[in-house]
Amino acid sequence: xxxxxxxxxxxxxxxxxxxxxxxxxxxxxxxxxxxxxxxxxxxxxxxxxxxxxxxxxxxxxxxxxxxxxxxxxxxxxxxxxxxxxxxxxxxxxxxxxxxxxxxxxxxxxxxxxxxxxxxxxxxxxxxxxxxxxxxxxxxxxxxxxxxxxxxxxxxxxxxxxxxxxxxxxxxxxxxxxxxxxxxxxxxxxxxxxxxxxxxxxxxxxxxxxxxxxxxxxxxxxxxxxxxxxxxxxxxxxxxxxxxxxxxxxxxxxxxxxxxxxxxxxxxxxxxxxxxxxxxxxxxxxxxxxxxxxxxxxxxxxxxxxxxxxxxxxxxxxxxxxxxxxxxxxxxxxxxxxxxxxxxxxxxxxxxxxxxxxxxxxxxxxxxxxxxxxxxxxxxxxxxxxxxxxxxxxxxxxxxxxxxxxxxxxxx
Numbered sequence: 001x002x003x004x005x006x007x008x009x010x011x012x013x014x015x016x017x018x019x020x021x022x023x024x025x026x027x028x029x030x031x032x033x034x035x036x037x038x039x040x041x042x043x044x045x046x047x048x049x050x051x052x053x054x055x056x057x058x059x060x061x062x063x064x065x066x067x068x069x070x071x072x073x074x075x076x077x078x079x080x081x082x083x084x085x086x087x088x089x090x091x092x093x094x095x096x097x098x099x100x101x102x103x104x105x106x107x108x109x110x111x112x113x114x115x116x117x118x119x120x121x122x123x124x125x126x127x128x129x130x131x132x133x134x135x136x137x138x139x140x141x142x143x144x145x146x147x148x149x150x151x152x153x154x155x156x157x158x159x160x161x162x163x164x165x166x167x168x169x170x171x172x173x174x175x176x177x178x179x180x181x182x183x184x185x186x187x188x189x190x191x192x193x194x195x196x197x198x199x200x201x202x203x204x205x206x207x208x209x210x211x212x213x214x215x216x217x218x219x220x221x222x223x224x225x226x227x228x229x230x231x232x233x234x235x236x237x238x239x240x241x242x243x244x245x246x247x248x249x250x251x252x253x254x255x256x257x258x259x260x261x262x263x264x265x266x267x268x269x270x271x272x273x274x275x276x277x278x279x280x281x282x283x284x285x286x287x288x289x290x291x292x293x294x295x296x297x298x299x300x301x302x303x304x305x306x307x308x309x310x311x312x313x314x315x316x317x318x319x320x321x322x323x324x325x326x327x328x329x330x331x332x333x334x335x336x337x338x339x340x341x342x343x344x345x346x347x348x349x350x351x352x353x354x355x356x357x358x359x360x361x362x363x364x365x366x367x368x369x370x371x372x373x374x375x376x377x378x379x380x381x382x383x384x385x386x387x388x389x390x391x392x393x394x395x396x397x398x399x400x401x402x403x404x405x406x407x408x409x410x411x
Contacts, residue, residue, distance in 0.1 A: 039097040043071075044315045049091040056312045059085040059100040061321045067161060069103040083400035088310060105164045110150060110171070115213055117206035122178060124210055125150050127159075128168040134225030134248065135168030135214075136406065137207065137241065139234030141254075141394075142190040146173040153322045154387070157396040158229070165403050167227070168220060172210060174237075175202045191230075191237035196244060203237070204244060227406050229253070231394040232279070242267045249303075249409055251402060254282055254392050256290035263296060268303035268409040270294075272398055275310050278352055279392035303410035307398050311390045313347040318388065319381050325373065332369040333381055340367075353385040 035048040038055055045057035057079075059068045068085035075096040076082045078089040085100075114121040123146045128135065138159070140149045149155050149171055162169050174191040176183055184192055191203050198204040214220050225248035230238035235252030239261040242250030249268040254277055257269075271290040277283055290306065297304035314337070319330035337343050337356070344350055356370075360378075364371045370378060386393050 034093075036091065036093065037095040038091070039095070041097070041099040042102070043098070043100040044317060051091055051093045053091040054088055054310075055091050056086065056088045056310075057098055057100075058312075058315060058318075059102070061317070061323065062102055062157075063323070064107045064160075065104055066102045067105055067157075067164060069101040071098045071100055073098045081398070081400060084397055085399075086312065086397045088312070105160065107160075108163055110159070110169070115172075115210055117175075117209050118202055119175075120178065122172050122206055122210065123147065125171040126169060126214070127163055128214070128219045129163055129166050131166065132168040132220065132224065133166050134227060134406075135170055135220055136162055136227040136229055137238075138169060138171045139191065139228060139230030139237055139241075140173060140177070141230075141232030141234050142188050144173070144190075144231075144234070145177040146171050149173075152394060153383075154394045154396045155231075158394075158399055158402070161396075161399045161403055162406075165407070167406065168224075170210065170214070172206065175206065188233070190233040193237055193240035196240060198244065204241070207241065207245070227251075229402065229406075230255070232282075232392065239265065239269060242269060249406055251405065252290075253394050254279065256282065256286045257293055259293065259296070262293035263300070265297055266302060268405070269297055270305040270307065270402070270405045272307045272309065272395075272402070274392060274395070275308055275390045277390070277392045282392060305401075305405060305410065307401060309390050309395055309397055311348065312388050314343060314349060314385070314388050315347065318384050321384065322380050324380055325377050329369070329373065329377075333373070336367060336369040349385050349389050352389055352391055353382045356385060357382055 035050050038046055038049055040046045040057050043057055043059045045055060049055050062068060071079060071082045071087070075098060078092065078096065079087045080089060081087040108127055110125040110127050112125050115124045125146055138149060138155065140146065159169055176189045176192070180189070182189055192201065195201050198208045215222060226245065227247055227249050228238040228241045229251040231253045232255050235255030236257050238250045238252050239257040241247065243261060243265050247267050251270045251272060253272045254274055256271070271294050273287045273290050277287060294304040294306040314334060316331040316334040317327050319325045319333055320327045342350055342356060360367050360370055370381065373381065387395055
């Protein structure tokens with residue numbers, strides 16, 4: 001479901017609304033010189049802003065033994081999501097301050113083995129905390145596989161959050177991914193939701209067989225709730241999987257699913273979309289369809305939520321977030337992008353990440369900061385830009401909301 005971007009075939013991402021300008025603050029439109037201070041501790045976003053501006057704040061980076069906890073302070077009621085590492089608010093006519101906090105966790109390593117599916121061995125990554133409340137299938141997108149999902153930094157953050165919240169996780173891959181073959185001739189390597197049964201459809205059959213294997217081992221049992229979370233084609237497959245096996249709840253990232261599922265699902269389902277999703281099968285139409293489908297599900301008396309990832313500005317330390325780039329390297333790349341006109345006056349990236357990829361490939365020596373990075377580090381830069389732009393990509397910006405939905409749905 002994704003266009004190929006030079007230098008970065010795995011990038012896919014999401015977006016945000018830009019500043020709304022001066023809306024006025026109770027006494028009419030403030031003068032152009034009117035501004036107030038935002039102070040952010042243990043995070044980024046401090047500065048001067050006008051009343052009515054959309055302001056984004058970001059936590060400092062976390063290590064493998066940490067997760068973001070929450071924002072605190074007298075102004076947290078302004079925030080769109082006080083428990084999200086990145087959130088936003090509309091600037092009031094006063095100074096505001098926020099303090100981010102992290103929590104320590106015990107890092108875990110996913111187990112890996114080949115488990116016999118219906119027809120062949122399937123790669124399976126998994127972890128079941130003691131006394132887990134249930135388990136979540138995590139589903140890759142078109143062209144993906146189980147290994148790539150586990151190496152995605154945004155998915156890694158979700159996996160850590162799920163396990164820390166006492167959910168088990170299971171990651172496998174579509175049959176086409178295992179075979180490396182487009183078996184249904186649709187031109188894609190991905191999950192196939194049709195036919196909708198677990199006998200003739202090998203993807204559903206594999207999920208059932210792998211689940212039964214864990215039941216038989218006694219590491220989990222049939223009383224535990226089941227969930228699914230998928231990205232892109234995996235998000236679409238999540239809706240069918242949730243329906244067919246009557247999961248407790250399902251979530252789709254960057255996929256609208258379809259009207260058939262919207263009129264059939266009896267389990268709660270959440271859509272997490274990206275404002276400027278540039279994927280050929282999503283875009284503005286797909287975002288609108290996802291909203292319609294969510295409303296259709298809710299209209300049938302079934303819980304459904306619809307969330308939108310917003311376009312956000314870059315900050316100097318953004319590229320150090322993953323940990324493979326130092327803060328000094330990140331700052332140098334940020335300044336290079338600023339100097340070369342890739343950022344607007346408020347540090348929003350102009351266009352999509354492939355603009356930078358194309359320019360860099362045309363003349364690498366003209367980008368000394370970028371050129372000093374390794375190939376994998378340059379991929380990190382492009383990925384973080386794509387996330388900030390709000391293109392087609394799994395994102396961690398609503399991890400807290402995702403956990404809340406899995407735990408309590410619409411309650």
